[in-house]
Amino acid sequence: MTKHNLNSELLSKKSVAFRERSHCISCGSSKLHPLWQGKFTSEPTRSFIEKCHYSEDVIALLKEETFSLISCDTCGMVFHQRILTPEWLNLLYSQWINDAQIERMEAEYQTDNKREILFERGRRDTKHLLRLRKLIKSNTTEQFRILDYGCGDGDFLALAKLFGFKVCGIDFSSTRHERAAKTDIPIFNNLGSLKFYDMGKIQAVTLFQVLEHLEDPLATLKQIANKMEDKGILIVEVSNCRGISQPKSFLEFHAVHPLEHINAFTPITLKKMCEQAGFVSLKRIPAHVTTSFVNTLQTEGLRFIQPNQTQQYFRLQKSS
Known part of the structure; x- marks a missing residue:
């Protein structure tokens, strides 16, 4: 059928x-x-x-x-x-x-115009790639290998490819999968399919707004760890549901949406789950993609004060 x-x-x-x-x-x-x-x-x-x-x-x-x-x-x-x-x-x-x-x-809920949203998304993704370049061990001459799990249309991977990363993605949506495939980036339906692509051990994995949608997020994290090189870097981002139990607004409802966001993470529970899968929490390295001196100062301030949030960095620590 x-x-x-x-x-x-x-x-x-x-x-x-x-x-x-x-x-x-x-x-x-x-x-x-x-x-x-x-x-x-x-x-x-x-x-x-x-x-x-x-x-x-x-x-x-x-x-x-x-x-x-x-x-x-x-x-x-x-x-x-x-x-x-x-x-x-x-x-x-x-x-x-x-x-x-x-x-x-x-159109109904975003206050910024689309141009600014896309620009800020590009700035954010560029910062992630700069941090990955710094965090991935520097004594290798190989091309850095990155997997975006839940890659959507493949925009992040397309940018990573421009930076010289060897890239591939996982996405379950057939519609998005077909669109991403047009960019000549290898996209698969599941982790098992990676065996058909000569990727080798992956050095970095990104999960942007994915874990809140999965039936068994811990099992997925463990499967991802098995595909990664020891000391590899994981970036995870989910909706922050701290303080939300019975939603009083549409934005709160969307964070704990009973059809879509079936897992409601806080900074603490996200960190605990990733640690259970073998990852060790990392401080986020400041990265600058700006022409504003004020923005540079604000970013540098985060070296000393890192607020609890649900965008977190980890390093895989495989047991010997």
Whole structure:
């Protein structure tokens, strides 16, 4: 059966399917308690979902289904207990979320104009690459190898390629996968497919806004570690959900979205999970991509005061 036919068959059922996570996704504890729960069709959750501008009538498909954001009493990790099955998750990311949906969302909730957003994104990505060049061991003459897990359209990889990195990406969205492939950058559907590409041990991995979407983020981090060279660098960025339990605004709701952001990280729980996978936390090196002296001073100040945030750097420490 083709993917198109499978998606049509799922939609014809007129209701979605969920499965349940009964243990903590970070420490495995069963000591869990609810923070926020209810029906998708009850207010204010219904209105929040309608503001997402999905291409499908998601409310009609959800019917009487419920969600439950829970917290682990042992380690403090927060995550949604009930999540879409893999088939429905694929439908969510391949069809319900499309270019038109993203444009409507950005038009409604982004305050900066698109030109400035793209410029700042380019500045941010350039800083990441400068830091990676500094952090990756300098005694090698080989081309630096970088993997972007959840690479989307491949924009970050295209920039990294210009800087001389050997690049490849992983993305589950077939639409984005096809667009990225047009840039002549190798993109795969999963880590196992990397064996078909002569990449060697990877020296750096980036995960931008990915771990909050995964059913088992710890398992993914461990799989990534197995593909990496010892002392390799990991950059992780997720939504900061510190202080959010029952969302009171759309922005808070989006951070703990029960269909999309199924894992709600704080700076502490993100660090704990990455350490469990064998990574050691690093201080973020200041990097300058600016013509402003004031911005340079502000960035240099971060050498001494590094606020807790959910964009973090790690080095892989494999056991001997």
